[in-house]
Amino acid sequence: MSANATIGGKAPRAAVSDRSKADRSIAHWLLAVAALVFCMVVLGGVTRLTESGLSIVEWKPLIGAIPPLSEADWSALFAKYQMTPEYQEVNRGMGLDGFKEIFWLEYLHRLLGRAIGVAFLLPFAYFLIRRRIRSRLVPKLIAMFVLGGLQGVLGWYMVKSGLVDRPEVSAYRLAAHLVLATAIYLYMIWVALDLLNPRGPSSRRGRGHRIARTWAPALLGLTLVTLVAGAFVAGNDAGLAYNTFPLMGEAMVPADLFIYDPGWRNFFESVPLVQLTHRLLAYLTVLGALGLFVGSGAYGTRSGLSREARLVMWLVLGATLAQFALGLSTLLLFVPIPLAAAHQGGALLLLTTLIWATHALRRTEPPPGAADGVS
Numbered sequence: 001m002s003a004n005a006t007i008g009g010k011a012p013r014a015a016v017s018d019r020s021k022a023d024r025s026i027a028h029w030l031l032a033v034a035a036l037v038f039c040m041v042v043l044g045g046v047t048r049l050t051e052s053g054l055s056i057v058e059w060k061p062l063i064g065a066i067p068p069l070s071e072a073d074w075s076a077l078f079a080k081y082q083m084t085p086e087y088q089e090v091n092r093g094m095g096l097d098g099f100k101e102i103f104w105l106e107y108l109h110r111l112l113g114r115a116i117g118v119a120f121l122l123p124f125a126y127f128l129i130r131r132r133i134r135s136r137l138v139p140k141l142i143a144m145f146v147l148g149g150l151q152g153v154l155g156w157y158m159v160k161s162g163l164v165d166r167p168e169v170s171a172y173r174l175a176a177h178l179v180l181a182t183a184i185y186l187y188m189i190w191v192a193l194d195l196l197n198p199r200g201p202s203s204r205r206g207r208g209h210r211i212a213r214t215w216a217p218a219l220l221g222l223t224l225v226t227l228v229a230g231a232f233v234a235g236n237d238a239g240l241a242y243n244t245f246p247l248m249g250e251a252m253v254p255a256d257l258f259i260y261d262p263g264w265r266n267f268f269e270s271v272p273l274v275q276l277t278h279r280l281l282a283y284l285t286v287l288g289a290l291g292l293f294v295g296s297g298a299y300g301t302r303s304g305l306s307r308e309a310r311l312v313m314w315l316v317l318g319a320t321l322a323q324f325a326l327g328l329s330t331l332l333l334f335v336p337i338p339l340a341a342a343h344q345g346g347a348l349l350l351l352t353t354l355i356w357a358t359h360a361l362r363r364t365e366p367p368p369g370a371a372d373g374v375s
Helices: 013-049 071-081 085-089 096-129 138-160 171-196 207-235 263-269 271-296 307-332 337-360
Strands: none
Touching: 013 096, 013 171, 013 337, 071 096, 096 138, 138 171, 171 207, 171 263, 171 337, 207 271, 207 307, 207 337, 263 271, 271 307, 307 337
16 A cells, blocks of 8 residues: 555545645735735825825726826826816815825825735635645635725725715725725635634633633624724714814714714714714723623633633733724824824734634634545
8 A cells, every 4th residue: 555545534644744834835825915905904094194095097907007107197197187176176286296296105005906916816826726725715715816806996986986076085985995905804814814723722611711702703893893983984084073082072972963864874974973983882892802801811821711812812902902092192183194094004903813812712623634625
């Protein structure tokens, strides 16, 4: 019998080792691409804060990767920008040098998006051709690539809303654009964690473990809802109003919350209600993180949590408090760009700790068997 033959229905040890190495390589690649998505989200926030996002009025996925190479190219692009509501209502009188400043930020944002596509597609093709990807993983990776393409289309759909009638993008489309980017980011991290740790970190089932396993996903969901509310704060420039704490102006709850009809619009368009909603969700997120930390007993050693789970509980608590402090500072200081960008990045970091916590606390899975094929 060959030394590489399957014995008792199990894959040879060498084959399992090779598969584990391939899994780790794929996981590290996914985490690297996720890091690029993180940078993309933060850069997108800076682009919005500097009002640079409407400087490029066309979407050319391939040709658009080439920047202006001559003064004639710059003049042509600037002439198109001068036809937009943003120039005519906000930046009238801006010169070519000023246009170049906002152009480069949006250009870098779009260029990074294209770079992410290449950084995903080329290694994916390599792993696929070398047959290093498990067959069950292929649909997940294809889904990531398709979602990335849809994100590009959604980004242009968002920009288009600011090129007609009014010089600002739709808050609804802005929120959708941020949510899809966040979903792609978290999906990549989850799949990478599955590859790095397919069996789960621990088989313990103490009381603290059960509490954390139940409430960590709930806190993840709450944080995602808070992020969506934050997107509407950004889309309505609601962070530039009520720059006081804990009161909003002279009251805990400002007047004139409901000014639009139908009433549901106010939760997404009324500046005081949008900001109040985001504040309340932020308070709940902080309370949820504190409750998760205390309820799981992560501060002690008898909680039933694994060492990894205890570590990530501390990280969740620290990231939550840091994010709240960033949000409060951003509000009180009238939304300075560095703090606002850090607040957006902080939201992703908090979600990263929560997706890690949720993964670390999931049910222990059996080791992968020989039935797992390789595409």
